[in-house]
Amino acid sequence: MRTIAEINDKICRGQAVVWTVEEAKAQAAERGVTAAAKLVDVVTTGTFEPMEASGAIINLGHTDPPIKIRECRLDGVLAYAGFGAVDLYLGASQVAEAGRLGDSLEGDELRDRGGGHVIADLIAGKSVQLRASGYVTDCYPRAALETTISRERINQFYLFNPRNLYQNFIVGVNGGDRPLFTYLGPLQPRLGNAVYSNLGELSPLLNDPDLQVIGIGSRIFLGGGVGYIAWEGTQHFPLQKRLPNRTPVGPAATVALIGDAKQMEPRWVRGCYFKSYGPSLMLGVGVPLPILNEAVLAYCAVRDADLVAPVVDFSIPRRVRPTFGLVSYAQLKSGQIAIEGRRVRTAPLASQYLSREVAIALKQKILAGGFELTVPVAPLPADRKFIPQDSWGAEIDVS
Incomplete structure (x- = not known):
């Protein structure tokens, strides 16, 4: 039609x-x-x-002197930092911790707050505390960073939801x-x-x-x-x-x-x-x-x-x-x-x-004319099976 x-x-x-x-x-x-x-x-x-199963990619921009982030928390929520010097991935279900950077906490020390709250705060224009430690290298000599960030003070900030x-x-x-x-x-x-x-x-x-x-x-x-x-x-x-x-x-x-x-x-x-x-x-x-x-x-x-x-x-x-x-x-x-x-x-x-x-x-x-449709560049797969992990143990020979 x-x-x-x-x-x-x-x-x-x-x-x-x-x-x-x-x-x-x-x-x-x-x-x-x-x-x-x-x-x-x-x-x-x-x-x-x-x-x-949602999260956000965040690029902070380089500091002076530069830092290669090893571990980072945003308002106490651990963000993954293993794919770029100042790139982070913040998962929505990551739990905020009440302790210091590097502490391992559980139970009552875990807050009823997490990555989803931090993402929502950034979208709302609020400031978020950032605390990070770094790998010290010749090109990234800085060992630590403590600052606040907001939506306007970071480069890329986009949701990527698996x-x-x-x-x-x-x-x-x-x-x-x-x-x-x-x-x-x-x-x-x-x-x-x-x-x-x-x-x-x-x-x-x-x-x-x-x-x-x-x-x-x-x-x-x-x-x-x-x-x-x-x-x-x-x-x-x-x-x-x-x-x-x-x-x-x-x-x-x-x-x-x-x-x-x-x-x-x-x-x-x-x-x-x-x-x-x-x-x-x-x-x-x-x-x-x-x-x-x-x-x-x-x-x-x-x-x-x-x-x-x-x-x-x-x-x-x-x-x-x-x-x-x-x-x-x-x-x-x-x-x-x-x-x-x-x-x-x-x-x-x-x-x-x-x-x-x-x-x-x-x-x-x-x-209003502000949203056009797009033609998909490829179909979504119709033949994916669901593979559980508990079936693999019997197939592994460790002798």
């Missing part, structure tokens, strides 16, 4: 028709997919949720007899609650289940600024079992994202902390889906009743945990599900309200 070049031409002329994914589902239900597909050019999706936008995920429950503190938040004992993280029909990758219109190089909304899909994400598993509508029954595809953090907005990038688990980063991500043909909109018309996720028992401390079967997102969003005849209350980890706001913000950027 249309190409991305044709859609971009309409965006530049202010004539593009853009719907949020909720508007698209409503229009498809009212008019039918065929008629609705003739009207719309772009459908915007969005999510706002914790994405702990794994975001899970295409579906799990529902966590706890069949044990004590509370569990997990990456989904607290799970109450004896099936006291169920927590799900994916947004179902609002989720970006569930509306393009076979990744037909997005790929490497796709332009996205990232933290309020412009970002791109840089590669497949870690743990990318497109071979997950799928329903007849092509949506996966559990964790499947993921993407790696990149974007200039200096353009991002504090509203869409927030540090967070999970009690007795650790820090993370709440991040707003919006993905525009070009409606190139009727089939693309047909996938966007999927509803929560037709999307499922596995209910996983976290009380079993194994990589492969038992499940209580599959539940639909319609059931999850009703506020309760049934497990072995019991009613279990449910709660989302992602913000449905702010996820809708991301999709709306992206729609407004496109309608």
Whole structure:
């Protein structure tokens, strides 16, 4: 029906028709997919949720005399410094420590703050304390550095996130007899609650289940600024079992994202902390889906009743945990599900309200002519297997 070049031409002329994914589902239900597909050019999706597999690349600029950083902390959070004299990688889930540089701390000495908070502070324009020690060499004679940095006082500052936008995920429950503190938040004992993280029909990758219109190089909304899909994400598993509508029954595809953090907005990038688990980063991500043909909109018309996720028992401390079967997102969003005849209350980890706001913000950027779509330079892999580590030990002969 249309190409991305044709859609971009309409965006530049202010004539593009853009719907949020909720508007698209409503229009498809009212008019039918065929008629609705003739009207719309772009459908915007969005999510706002914790994405702990995120981080930031920071270039400090050289000091005088120069330093080659060996170890560095930003507001007490360890940043990786092993790939350039003054280049750092700050992971969102790295924990802040209360002690001095070089100390090894644990337990109560670890703060309820981490890399995600430091990233959010820098994006908000706040100053961050930097303390670093260096390798003393002939070309890098400085041994230590203590200063403050801000977004304006550093060179490059961009997010590079190895794994975001899970295409579906799990529902966590706890069949044990004590509370569990997990990456989904607290799970109450004896099936006291169920927590799900994916947004179902609002989720970006569930509306393009076979990744037909997005790929490497796709332009996205990232933290309020412009970002791109840089590669497949870690743990990318497109071979997950799928329903007849092509949506996966559990964790499947993921993407790696990149974007200039200096353009991002504090509203869409927030540090967070999970009690007795650790820090993370709440991040707003919006993905525009070009409606190139009727089939693309047909996938966007999927509803929560037709999307499922596995209910996983976290009380079993194994990589492969038992499940209580599959539940639909319609059931999850009703506020309760049934497990072995019991009613279990449910709660989302992602913000449905702010996820809708991301999709709306992206729609407004496109309608204003300031956000064109890109043609992917390569597809995301469709054949990646999931390789666990515990299967390798039996194959290693150490005799």
